[in-house]
Amino acid sequence: MHDLILTTFDWVPEAPRGYVRDLRARWAMEEAGLRYRIETVAFQERGAAHLAHQPFGQVPWLVDGAVSVFESGAILLHLGTYSETLLPTEPKRRAEAISWLFAALNSVEPPVLATAVFGFAGDSKQTPGRKSLDAFLQGRLADMERVVAGRIWLAGAFSAADIAMVDALRVADRFAGGLDAYPACRRYVARATARPAFVKAHGDQMAHFAAADQARKDRPQDPDAAATTQTRTGELT
Ligand SMILES: N[C@@H](CCC(=O)N[C@@H](CS)C(=O)NCC(=O)O)C(=O)O
Numbered sequence: 250m251h252d253l254i255l256t257t258f259d260w261v262p263e264a265p266r267g268y269v270r271d272l273r274a275r276w277a278m279e280e281a282g283l284r285y286r287i288e289t290v291a292f293q294e295r296g297a298a299h300l301a302h303q304p305f306g307q308v309p310w311l312v313d314g315a316v317s318v319f320e321s322g323a324i325l326l327h328l329g330t331y332s333e334t335l336l337p338t339e340p341k342r343r344a345e346a347i348s349w350l351f352a353a354l355n356s357v358e359p360p361v362l363a364t365a366v367f368g369f370a371g372d373s374k375q376t377p378g379r380k381s382l383d384a385f386l387q388g389r390l391a392d393m394e395r396v397v398a399g400r401i402w403l404a405g406a407f408s409a410a411d412i413a414m415v416d417a418l419r420v421a422d423r424f425a426g427g428l429d430a431y432p433a434c435r436r437y438v439a440r441a442t443a444r445p446a447f448v449k450a451h452g453d454q455m456a457h458f459a460a461a462d463q464a465r466k467d468r469p470q471d472p473d474a475a476a477t478t479q480t481r482t483g484e485l486t
Pocket residue numbers: 268269270271306307308309319320321322480481482483484485486
C-alpha cells in the first residue's frame with residue numbers, strides 16, 4: 250500500500266473546528282491502523298490545483314498513490330477496501346454497512362446541513378419551507394432514535410457507517426437544534442466518540458488548527474484573515 254495523504258485546510262475559523270470533515274477520514278484511518286500524513290491547502294484561496302482534487306473547492310481529499318478520492322463518504326469506502334474494521338467482507342454485513350453509510354450521507358446529513366445553514370445565516374423565520382425542513386429533520390432523527398435504541402452499531406460491529414452517521418449526528422447536535430429529544434442518539438454518539446480512534450482523530454484536528462493559529466500569530470497580519478464561517482458554498486468549513 251502507498252502512503253496515504255489526507256488534505257485539509259491550512260486554517261479554519263474557530264466554530265467548525267472539530268467538525269471539519271477530514272475528521273471522518275482521520276477517524277477511519279485510526280480505527281484501521283493505517284499510516285497516513287496530513288497535507289494542507291489554503292483556506293483563503295481555492296486554486297486550480299485544489300479544484301483538480303476537489304471540484305467544489307472543499308476538503309477533504311485523500312491521495313493513495315496514483316488515486317485521488319474526494320467526498321468523505323467515498324474516502325470511507327476507499328479506506329474500507331483496506332480494513333475489515335471499516336467495511337466487513339461478508340456480503341450481507343457489507344451491504345448493511347454500505348447502506349447505512351449512504352443513509353448517513355444521503356438521508357440524515359442533508360436536512361442536518363440545511364438546518365445548520367439557516368443557523369449560520371441567523372435566519373429563524375418560521376416560513377412554510379422552514380417548518381417543513383424542521384419536520385423533515387425531526388422525522389429523520391426520530392427514525393435514527395428508533396434504530397439506535399435497538400443496537401450498539403449500525404451494521405453489527407462498528408464500521409465506516411458509524412463514522413459517517415455519528416458525525417452527521419454530531420453536526421445535528423452542535424449546529425442544528427441539538428439531540429436533547431433523542432437520548433438514544435446521544436448515547437450512540439457518546440459511545441462512538443469515546444473510542445480511542447475518535448479521540449485521537451479529534452485531538453489531532455484540534456491541534457492542527459491550534460498550530461495554524463500560532464503560525465498566523467507569528468507572521469505579519471494578513472488583511473484577508475478576517476474570514477467568517479460563511480463560505481463560498483455556504484457549507485460548514
Ligand atoms: N460532501 C463533502 C462536503 C465537504 C465539506 O463540506 N467540506 C467543508 C469542510 S467540513 C469545506 O470544505 N468547506 C469550505 C467550503 O465549502 O467552501 C464531503 O463530505 O466531503
